[in-house]
Amino acid sequence: LFLSCNVAYKTASGTKNQLKNGAVNARSAYLYGPVFFHLLLRKN
Structure with missing residues (x-):
């Protein structure tokens, strides 16, 4: 559970x-x- 929360948090901050x-x-x-x-x- 903690791992999936961590991944979700990283994904959310990456998206932000x-x-x-x-x-x-x-x-x-x-x-x-x-x-x-x-x-x-x-220039042209």
């Missing part, structure tokens, strides 16, 4: 970290995406 990282990635993509796109267009 993934969600946090996903939110950070989405925000940075939203912020920097247009900048990169603009630079890409200017």
Whole structure:
């Protein structure tokens, strides 16, 4: 029982970290995406 609780806890915290990282990635993509796109267009 303890083992399964431990695994569930690890899975939950891993998912929480993934969600946090996903939110950070989405925000940075939203912020920097247009900048990169603009630079890409200017280069061509």
